[in-house]
Amino acid sequence: MGVIGSIYAVFGGLKAVAVSDSINAVGLIIGGSLIPIFGLMYIGDGNMFTGVRYLNNCAS
Numbered sequence: 001m002g003v004i005g006s007i008y009a010v011f012g013g014l015k016a017v018a019v020s021d022s023i024n025a026v027g028l029i030i031g032g033s034l035i036p037i038f039g040l041m042y043i044g045d046g047n048m049f050t051g052v053r054y055l056n057n058c059a060s
Contacts, residue, residue, distance in 0.1 A: 039051070
């Protein structure tokens with residue numbers, strides 16, 4: 001198994017891993033950015049800025 005993995009990595013497999021990691025990173029950045037936006041829109045009744053104001057009022 002290790003020999004097969006080594007051969008795959010030497011003959012271009014590592015490039016495939018780097019490309020797929022780059023694609024996954026973009027997806028994680030977009031997904032990680034959308035979660036707080038959707039959360040703020042939920043507590044702000046569809047308006048993200050109202051959600052931010054609500055959080056600021058609760059904190060003080």
